[in-house]
Amino acid sequence: MSKKLTTREIDYSKWYNELVVKAGLAENSGVRGCMVIKPYGYAIWEKMQAELDRMFKETGHENAYFPLFIPKSYLSKEAAHVEGFAKECAVVTHYRLKNAEDGSGIVVDPDAKLEEELIVRPTSETIIWDTYRKWIESYRDLPLLINQWANVVRWEMRTRLFLRTAEFLWQEGHTAHATKSEAIKESETILDVYAEFAENYMAMPVIKGLKTESERFAGAVETYCIEGLMQDGKALQAGTSHFLGQNFAKAFDVKFTSKEGKQEYVWATSWGVSTRLMGALVMTHSDDLGLVLPPNLAPIQVVIVPIHRTEEQLEQISEKAEEIVKKLRKKRISVKFDDRTAFKPGWKFAEYELKGVPLRIAMGPRDLENGTVEVARRDNLEKNIVSQEKIENYLEDTLEEIQQNLFDKALKYRENHITEVNTFEEFKDVLENTGGFVSAHWDGTIATEEKIKELTKATIRCVPLNNKIEEGKCVFTGAKSTQRVLFAKAY
Amino acid sequence: MSKKLTTREIDYSKWYNELVVKAGLAENSGVRGCMVIKPYGYAIWEKMQAELDRMFKETGHENAYFPLFIPKSYLSKEAAHVEGFAKECAVVTHYRLKNAEDGSGIVVDPDAKLEEELIVRPTSETIIWDTYRKWIESYRDLPLLINQWANVVRWEMRTRLFLRTAEFLWQEGHTAHATKSEAIKESETILDVYAEFAENYMAMPVIKGLKTESERFAGAVETYCIEGLMQDGKALQAGTSHFLGQNFAKAFDVKFTSKEGKQEYVWATSWGVSTRLMGALVMTHSDDLGLVLPPNLAPIQVVIVPIHRTEEQLEQISEKAEEIVKKLRKKRISVKFDDRTAFKPGWKFAEYELKGVPLRIAMGPRDLENGTVEVARRDNLEKNIVSQEKIENYLEDTLEEIQQNLFDKALKYRENHITEVNTFEEFKDVLENTGGFVSAHWDGTIATEEKIKELTKATIRCVPLNNKIEEGKCVFTGAKSTQRVLFAKAY
Numbered sequence: 001m002s003k004k005l006t007t008r009e010i011d012y013s014k015w016y017n018e019l020v021v022k023a024g025l026a027e028n029s030g031v032r033g034c035m036v037i038k039p040y041g042y043a044i045w046e047k048m049q050a051e052l053d054r055m056f057k058e059t060g061h062e063n064a065y066f067p068l069f070i071p072k073s074y075l076s077k078e079a080a081h082v083e084g085f086a087k088e089c090a091v092v093t094h095y096r097l098k099n100a101e102d103g104s105g106i107v108v109d110p111d112a113k114l115e116e117e118l119i120v121r122p123t124s125e126t127i128i129w130d131t132y133r134k135w136i137e138s139y140r141d142l143p144l145l146i147n148q149w150a151n152v153v154r155w156e157m158r159t160r161l162f163l164r165t166a167e168f169l170w171q172e173g174h175t176a177h178a179t180k181s182e183a184i185k186e187s188e189t190i191l192d193v194y195a196e197f198a199e200n201y202m203a204m205p206v207i208k209g210l211k212t213e214s215e216r217f218a219g220a221v222e223t224y225c226i227e228g229l230m231q232d233g234k235a236l237q238a239g240t241s242h243f244l245g246q247n248f249a250k251a252f253d254v255k256f257t258s259k260e261g262k263q264e265y266v267w268a269t270s271w272g273v274s275t276r277l278m279g280a281l282v283m284t285h286s287d288d289l290g291l292v293l294p295p296n297l298a299p300i301q302v303v304i305v306p307i308h309r310t311e312e313q314l315e316q317i318s319e320k321a322e323e324i325v326k327k328l329r330k331k332r333i334s335v336k337f338d339d340r341t342a343f344k345p346g347w348k349f350a351e352y353e354l355k356g357v358p359l360r361i362a363m364g365p366r367d368l369e370n371g372t373v374e375v376a377r378r379d380n381l382e383k384n385i386v387s388q389e390k391i392e393n394y395l396e397d398t399l400e401e402i403q404q405n406l407f408d409k410a411l412k413y414r415e416n417h418i419t420e421v422n423t424f425e426e427f428k429d430v431l432e433n434t435g436g437f438v439s440a441h442w443d444g445t446i447a448t449e450e451k452i453k454e455l456t457k458a459t460i461r462c463v464p465l466n467n468k469i470e471e472g473k474c475v476f477t478g479a480k481s482t483q484r485v486l487f488a489k490a491y
Numbered sequence: 492m493s494k495k496l497t498t499r500e501i502d503y504s505k506w507y508n509e510l511v512v513k514a515g516l517a518e519n520s521g522v523r524g525c526m527v528i529k530p531y532g533y534a535i536w537e538k539m540q541a542e543l544d545r546m547f548k549e550t551g552h553e554n555a556y557f558p559l560f561i562p563k564s565y566l567s568k569e570a571a572h573v574e575g576f577a578k579e580c581a582v583v584t585h586y587r588l589k590n591a592e593d594g595s596g597i598v599v600d601p602d603a604k605l606e607e608e609l610i611v612r613p614t615s616e617t618i619i620w621d622t623y624r625k626w627i628e629s630y631r632d633l634p635l636l637i638n639q640w641a642n643v644v645r646w647e648m649r650t651r652l653f654l655r656t657a658e659f660l661w662q663e664g665h666t667a668h669a670t671k672s673e674a675i676k677e678s679e680t681i682l683d684v685y686a687e688f689a690e691n692y693m694a695m696p697v698i699k700g701l702k703t704e705s706e707r708f709a710g711a712v713e714t715y716c717i718e719g720l721m722q723d724g725k726a727l728q729a730g731t732s733h734f735l736g737q738n739f740a741k742a743f744d745v746k747f748t749s750k751e752g753k754q755e756y757v758w759a760t761s762w763g764v765s766t767r768l769m770g771a772l773v774m775t776h777s778d779d780l781g782l783v784l785p786p787n788l789a790p791i792q793v794v795i796v797p798i799h800r801t802e803e804q805l806e807q808i809s810e811k812a813e814e815i816v817k818k819l820r821k822k823r824i825s826v827k828f829d830d831r832t833a834f835k836p837g838w839k840f841a842e843y844e845l846k847g848v849p850l851r852i853a854m855g856p857r858d859l860e861n862g863t864v865e866v867a868r869r870d871n872l873e874k875n876i877v878s879q880e881k882i883e884n885y886l887e888d889t890l891e892e893i894q895q896n897l898f899d900k901a902l903k904y905r906e907n908h909i910t911e912v913n914t915f916e917e918f919k920d921v922l923e924n925t926g927g928f929v930s931a932h933w934d935g936t937i938a939t940e941e942k943i944k945e946l947t948k949a950t951i952r953c954v955p956l957n958n959k960i961e962e963g964k965c966v967f968t969g970a971k972s973t974q975r976v977l978f979a980k981a982y
Binding site: 062089 | 518520521522525526527528529530533534536537553554555556557558559560561562563564565566567573577578579580581582583584585586587588589596597599608609610611618621622625631637641642644646658660833
């Protein structure tokens, strides 16, 4: 398989698809819309999971696990929720197969029909709130701060690896609180966790905001989100945190006895990020040579490639390389020494470029003589000859630099791609020719939002938190508006 | 809810069910046969996962993720496999719900019928081998050593929390090799990993052995297993590792080019342990007061309970307690200081006994005066007054002692419950009155195995590895036999 990718300029979408497959992140499976996450992709996802899980636990959350299946009747209990999720779900109707009587193979056994169909969870609010009714009696049982790592299924018609798949992996937090303000605070705390993770680990700057009514989660009172900006100027919703009010508590009759002895409905939040983040990570930093991974999430942070002609040279290089490996491991830097002889150095260089390994060390006979190595940075492709002495400190510092550099670069790109416009002509022009976020006044109606989407394919990504209040006129209808919102085409 | 449990003597099965629920490990959900794993139970499972995952990675395995759904036709490709798994599976037949025309709620949309039904994976050999065909071309691609952490569904009719549930969590390893001997070695390596985990972390002694033909995994050439013994004298299969021969490679046409340039079928293994281990853990060590957890898997290893009358006393105790907490954390011992004032010390003692926390420290005003604490061991219920000085070393040593003590106790129980018998009368007598493993000669036929099962409910748990070869006569038919096998009633 050629490692050469279609360039971003020629076809960004094709570049993405090729990169995900060729770098060994994921591929389509024989099951429509379901992907296989390959070992290298899964290793990145594991790093994401580990950091997020730590952050959830540090903010007082515990993990648990709820059933994969949701009885059909549960899904119906919250009116808005069922509208949002019933349309694209996998439905289990039978629980047995049998040999066909005509010997043609195995068929569904008609005698094994379920009395009530089961839905493969598209999200777990309903099954979890059915459980919380049994767990919550008094204010002493609150807050209940639970997260689950799970697979979910949404029967998407058009799928793309990581960005939109029928089955995906995610975490979903579901919390219960005694007061409204505490629940809102929880939604915001989690939004901050998500933003911190996106910026400090993924090196992806995000805008924190609120969704408009039409983009809200089905069943939520308010949906907070973080929005990233990809290199092609399209936005990507990277995480959402929902304040659910008392909607699910009422639908599932979850009440608690307050300190004052009164029966009250519980307040709720839910929040999630998914393997979609993998797509965001790829599209934020990678280039035409392959992946560019931020060191904080790279499964291999440093790779050492020996350059040699003779066995003896390889032995000498190996000895030095192993010393470096040891020093790096002590610093908890993950390092691989690739001494495979079946592959040439040039092939390896291309391979690790494709896989986005942040730092590549090459060591040849001349380096041995001079006590040096060649260090190549994946982010800016710079090469430097560096002394082997204290190389571990140099590498550690450079990894930090790369992490920061990737963030700065992405931030600069985003700052150059938020454009304030005041007319619909400008709006369309920016969207078409500049891309990115368009900051515009909007009259606050769903009708206008829909009309704009119809005409331009742009949606309101969010109303930024701490937005500036200013008088203005809706970019489309001219009606009065008090603040700008961010429009963009989006994944 | 009363914390008092039915005693094991009165009703072992009831004791188990009550304990799992009351200790906060798991409970039944509104979905038939599917459990909710509660935070405390999940925390133990996470510890199990972390250790196993580390051990898999240390033996060269990587994680990946494959689809939840398996097309019906895939399941049919390996003849023995489909016989074993088609009978109890969840079948997805539709991909959409809609509002009923008569307004009675939501119904399955008949227009959204799948062309081919999808099975919710009961195990993933088929979907994975369909993928491996694309990944394996040459001997250079081998071995392929992959593990997945996932949920699976088997439509069991009689379910019990952790031991047998429709949905359960597990890991499943699937490896591909160039040679038969390498694949067999892999099965054995994993069996050793499982045994090491069971004995060193769960403190559960296990017997390593081979399954007989009738108890083999559907599609395997050979099934290795580890068998534990529960306190009620019943055996429990705690993990299996299968040598699959070339069965799946042939069914899915997975060939590789050997070093000699020949096309050959790949050799395979698969292996798994599941949340069933949670049941085994509970039933190996716990008592009538509640859980008894081995320190190596306890989410909380040490709990500190203050005994105080006044606010001032609590403050003084807290100061000392926080010092101890710090020292323990430095040693990576997980510790909780329970200073909740809404609960009395007596209530807390019972709570942590129920939850199996290995060590409980009580600190009262007199302890402050004397510079001591009271340390209570959960395993043998001994209490000791210990000096606060270097308490962290004392606690660390005691945790190790508890870990060892639990294993020794379980081992002694098992050694007392392997009985050699030479007649069928003895066989029945031991099974009825002593319980445990019955070591007996068997003629090697499925017919005899089935007849014995029918008459006694005992199955052959395994043919122990490194079994002694000795001449004998089948305990049932009197036919010639060359070795003893282990029978038992089992979970």
